[in-house]
Amino acid sequence: MKIIRRANESDHAELMELYQKDIQADEKLAERFAEDLIYKMKTLVCVEEEEIVGTVSWQVRGGLEDGVIELIGLGVDPEFRREGTATKLVDVLIRDANAYYESQGFPLRFIYLFMRAGNENARAFYRNMGFTEVSEVPDMFPHDHGILWTKLLSV
Template identity: 35%
Template structure:
């Protein structure tokens, strides 16, 4: 494996984001709260608006995009909280540090954007994801929600757990309002 680099996409690179997002949805349909059949129907204007809503970070192995994560403001009223979402890594590179580089870049971006916390929702049945987030420094909370899925054939009742990464000097200072 060559050196993996991570960079933020510019607004003009919406097609790059679209392509990697659709690749992720095709490869791991159960990992996302959307379906490839829905998102393939999105027009160019929607993709252009979507890339502007959040920072889209891609991992590259040379000229090949091998991963993606998004980081942006958490829906709701707490302006101190950023949310990390849409993490995907090419299956051939899983377990080789690509996800770590993406999450690290997302956390650094949230810090640069002056957030105090990064929120990351992880499936409670996904032990590997929970272990990964914990090893990075995300802490589990008692925040739970039903897995949000728009997939046509999804009958899953899996829950997600909110995990939080404090960006300030006091890692114990996680107010309940972050959830």
């Protein structure tokens, strides 16, 4: 059974392992990745049988009254893809961000994210999640263009 919860310090080593396994075998970058997820961003982890199988991170952008967040990163272990994990993570992120904004007396209105233009699976995923592809950002990433996606939640 998959459980989604906030990332915490006890996840540090496992987040480093995930980075090195799925992104790049670089210990320094893995260390920074884990620290950013735990200390700088609001991060949720999906855990199955005590193993982290997915993460999603977000941050407030602008003032609270703007009601805007950026979805910084979403990742699912390749062995656990196509099981609804990413959908659950984004759904819980929206609930978590809504609760955060409500606790501050403001509505969550808008989510945006950037992704690599060449990632067709992500394109289909975000489209199915109700996001709108807004524009291409040339040379945003070292080896690819970026795509800006948005989702309006309330007006």
